[in-house]
Amino acid sequence: xxxxxxxxxxxxxxxxxxxxxxxxxxxxxxxxxxxxxxxxxxxxxxxxxxxxxxxxxxxxxxxxxxxxxxxxxxxxxxxxxxxxxxxxxxxxxxxxxxxxxxxxxxxxxxxxxxxxxxxxxxxxxxxxxxxxxxx
Amino acid sequence: xxxxxxxxxxxxxxxxxxxxxxxxxxxxxxxxxxxxxxxxxxxxxxxxxxxxxxxxxxxxxxxxxxxxxxxxxxxxxxxxxxxxxxxxxxxxxxxxxxxxxxxxxxxxxxxxxxxxxxxxxxxxxxxxxxxxxxx
Amino acid sequence: xxxxxxxxxxxxxxxxxxxxxxxxxxxxxxxxxxxxxxxxxxxxxxxxxxxxxxxxxxxxxxxxxxxxxxxxxxxxxxxxxxxxxxxxxxxxxxxxxxxxxxxxxxxxxxxxxxxxxxxxxxxxxxxxxxxxxxx
Amino acid sequence: xxxxxxxxxxxxxxxxxxxxxxxxxxxxxxxxxxxxxxxxxxxxxxxxxxxxxxxxxxxxxxxxxxxxxxxxxxxxxxxxxxxxxxxxxxxxxxxxxxxxxxxxxxxxxxxxxxxxxxxxxxxxxxxxxxxxxxx
Numbered sequence: 001x002x003x004x005x006x007x008x009x010x011x012x013x014x015x016x017x018x019x020x021x022x023x024x025x026x027x028x029x030x031x032x033x034x035x036x037x038x039x040x041x042x043x044x045x046x047x048x049x050x051x052x053x054x055x056x057x058x059x060x061x062x063x064x065x066x067x068x069x070x071x072x073x074x075x076x077x078x079x080x081x082x083x084x085x086x087x088x089x090x091x092x093x094x095x096x097x098x099x100x101x102x103x104x105x106x107x108x109x110x111x112x113x114x115x116x117x118x119x120x121x122x123x124x125x126x127x128x129x130x131x132x133x134x135x
Numbered sequence: 136x137x138x139x140x141x142x143x144x145x146x147x148x149x150x151x152x153x154x155x156x157x158x159x160x161x162x163x164x165x166x167x168x169x170x171x172x173x174x175x176x177x178x179x180x181x182x183x184x185x186x187x188x189x190x191x192x193x194x195x196x197x198x199x200x201x202x203x204x205x206x207x208x209x210x211x212x213x214x215x216x217x218x219x220x221x222x223x224x225x226x227x228x229x230x231x232x233x234x235x236x237x238x239x240x241x242x243x244x245x246x247x248x249x250x251x252x253x254x255x256x257x258x259x260x261x262x263x264x265x266x267x268x269x270x
Numbered sequence: 271x272x273x274x275x276x277x278x279x280x281x282x283x284x285x286x287x288x289x290x291x292x293x294x295x296x297x298x299x300x301x302x303x304x305x306x307x308x309x310x311x312x313x314x315x316x317x318x319x320x321x322x323x324x325x326x327x328x329x330x331x332x333x334x335x336x337x338x339x340x341x342x343x344x345x346x347x348x349x350x351x352x353x354x355x356x357x358x359x360x361x362x363x364x365x366x367x368x369x370x371x372x373x374x375x376x377x378x379x380x381x382x383x384x385x386x387x388x389x390x391x392x393x394x395x396x397x398x399x400x401x402x403x404x405x
Numbered sequence: 406x407x408x409x410x411x412x413x414x415x416x417x418x419x420x421x422x423x424x425x426x427x428x429x430x431x432x433x434x435x436x437x438x439x440x441x442x443x444x445x446x447x448x449x450x451x452x453x454x455x456x457x458x459x460x461x462x463x464x465x466x467x468x469x470x471x472x473x474x475x476x477x478x479x480x481x482x483x484x485x486x487x488x489x490x491x492x493x494x495x496x497x498x499x500x501x502x503x504x505x506x507x508x509x510x511x512x513x514x515x516x517x518x519x520x521x522x523x524x525x526x527x528x529x530x531x532x533x534x535x536x537x538x539x540x
């Protein structure tokens with residue numbers, strides 16, 4: 001399965017080179033990721049937030065511009081015992097062309113105890129539905 | 136007295152019109168404001184943060200560009216019983232030319248009780264040093 | 271007439287006080303404003319962008335939080351010869367409660383000539399439809 | 406050689422989890438990168454900007470908080486014919502502890518022709534001074 005998020009590029013996200021500043025793709029991925037998280041834990045709130053970003057990466061393939069609408073496809077490429085890797089393909093809504101590809105490693109984290117925790121079975125079950133074999 | 140803050144415009148703060156996006160001046164004012172707050176309450180921490188923004192305003196006088204260095208002069212134009220008004224003049228460091236003028240109303244706020252509180256005498260004393268009579 | 275824009279608060283827009291950082295309301299108003307601009311000039315592109323922000327103001331009425339959905343109602347409170355004033359009421363989508371009120375002065379601007387220009391009749395005609403008498 | 410950039414965490418860069426939102430580390434790396442670029446081409450201006458980001462990555466090692474001062478050490482881990490890889494180590498200024506590590510692939514790019522270009526000898530010479538053998 002693929003989770004889809006739609007983002008319309010804001011003017012404030014462009015820079016003086018006329019295109020979307022690279023740093024905003026990490027904001028787009030966060031929007032997609034949090035939508036995805038809502039599927040994993042319906043009891044989730046800021047006071048009991050169970051995830052932390054361990055690593056984030058983005059490959060920029062095409063320049064993106066103001067007012068462009070992007071679709072972010074979110075899937076999983078890996079599930080570990082305490083962490084998983086989200087894969088984001090960002091494409092232009094109209095043409096379907098890939099503009100960027102991202103990968104974010106998420107750790108299941110207990111902010112109160114300040115330590116990582118094993119992914120519970122119910123969460124793992126949902127995660128597995130989005131796991132894509134790259135073979 | 137005037138509190139001075141130096142800011143160098145970041146590339147990510149520009150937009151496709153080639154200048155600094157207007158929304159970033161509110162970030163600059165926040166940087167200046169928080170530096171100023173540190174003079175008001177040395178025991179200040181996020182867990183005991185005593186201020187909330189009630190209103191923010193900025194007049195944009197000159198366009199500002201990437202790599203420009205700005206000086207933000209912070210003074211006060213008003214002290215009330217539970218709030219005060221900070222006045223920010225943002226000028227180009229090199230030429231001294233004013234590029235923007237801002238005004239921010241700050242309420243002395245108790246986040247735990249979720250209500251405004253009277254400004255304590257010690258804080259008022261420091262505030263008065265930055266009060267500028269516009270007469 | 272009222273132009274409506276829907277915004278869902280992003281996590282990256284919150285701050286360590288747990289609420290939406292005040293500076294982001296200016297981003298929200300920019301999103302609403304640009305949607306509104308599209309009604310004024312269908313030939314608008316970044317290369318021929320005809321507007322510049324002269325002043326922006328926001329009153330913060332209620333704290334706003336992550337994942338909250340806001341409706342931004344955009345109307346006009348003033349049309350001058352070369353500028354106009356947009357008024358934004360931001361309200362919680364669910365409760366209808368006003369969370370912030372903004373006002374932005376826009377100048378009809380020629381970036382090539384770097385000077386303000388009279389609002390053309392056709393643009394004025396559309397603007398007048400959104401003019402609200404405050405009487 | 407190592408290029409050093411000092412960044413003080415802004416309040417607007419924190420999020421509701423109380424720490425610096427991950428997306429801001431990419432802004433910090435951009436600040437460091439652009440300072441570094443100024444050593445490569447003194448004639449650089451927005452109108453003749455010669456670089457584009459092909460890929461950006463960041464590993465988050467320690468949570469970072471409001472008002473913390475970071476030192477970003479910038480070096481190079483690779484120089485190709487048309488691109489190079491910048492490596493950023495972000496550390497707490499006071500303790501020296503590494504809080505994040507980043508890697509950004511930069512392409513020497515001609516925005517007018519919209520294509521990558523070979524790195525000129527003079528630029529390569531400066532780059533080589535920052536090349537760190539990981540052996």
